[in-house]
Amino acid sequence: MQNNADTSGLMVAERRQHILAVLERDGKVVAAELSRAFGVSEDTIRRDLREMANEGLLQRVHGGGLPVSRVNPSFPARERQRPKAKEELARAAATLIKRGQVVFIDSGTTNVAVARLLPRDLEATVVTNSPPVAIALSEHPRVEVVLLGGRMRKDPLAAADGVTIAGVRQIRADLCYLGVCTIDPTFGVTTLDLDESYVKRAMVEASAEVVALVTADKLGTVSPYVVAPLSELTWLFTERGVSQEALAPYRAAGVTVTQDLEAEPA
Known part of the structure; x- marks a missing residue:
């Protein structure tokens, strides 16, 4: 007994x-x-x-x-994760940029895909803290590229310090493609790195509209450092396989959710 x-x-x-x-x-x-x-x-x-x-x-x-936040793998490893899903998200979101706009493209592998898929006839200015984004745009015939300075963090391959933030604050952008590590209806957009959170927040504050490209696995996850509440987002692009119930809180916060994308098999 x-x-x-x-x-x-x-x-x-x-x-x-x-x-x-x-x-x-x-x-x-x-x-x-x-x-x-x-x-x-x-x-x-x-x-x-x-x-x-x-x-x-x-x-x-x-x-x-x-749920516990997953530690981000290296940038090359993230590029190998769900490339088809990221490409389809990027292809849909790349059409948001209009001729003559000034646009932030934050760091992140999905945002690199956005840079690669911008229309070839697009005339715009892209401001980025991401060398991979700048390189992806280096052969784009009509996009002017502004690469922000500062100390480059080797894991995300992105500049993220006070110099970077000062550069962001000199610009008023029409649109921001925000790199999203984790996103949750209650806590909004969060990230694993404190310095990155400051840069991302500055980009959000300096932009008229903000777009987040989010694969299904990032929805409903939280990291320690807050970037912005859901109310700061304009668009959220995600996959068709995500349930309407899961997306309802994002829509309730005023975010336009685009979900006309096929989910990539695991």
Whole structure:
């Protein structure tokens, strides 16, 4: 016969397994809802969430928990991830730029695809902190390229420091293609790197309209550093395979969601 300590331990393990199941199903857990479901105090649930966060099983946030942010692989490795999906997102979003506009193209592999797919007859100015974006545009006949300065971070292959931010603040752009690491209805656009968050935020603040190209795996994920709330986005391009339920909070925030793209098989 099990003693009380063993039974208590089993109950805790089962409760935490259920918490993980809810997290996988809903993309978040709410402490008050879990408290009611299990018939235990919110303090008990908060302790569960805190210990699960310490074990790397979830990310603790006010009032509940969210999936753990994935650490970004290297830039070359990201380029090999879901290239067809990124290309289709980029092809659809590249048509947003109009003749004569000034446009920020932030760092990121999907944004490099945007640069490659800009119409050949487009006359515009592209401002970027990404050498790969600048290189992709180097043979474009009619696009003027402004490469922002600053210390280049080797992982994202992008300039991101005070010099970069100062350059961004000298420009008023018509449009910004924002590089998105993670995005969630509650926490908006977030990223894994503090310096990058400042640069991205400056681009958003300096742009009339902001577009995010988001593969399905990035939706409903959160990183430590906040870039902007959903209300700052104008467009969100994602894949057809994403459910309408998952996209409803983005539309409710006033974002125009374009979803006429085929999801790439895993």
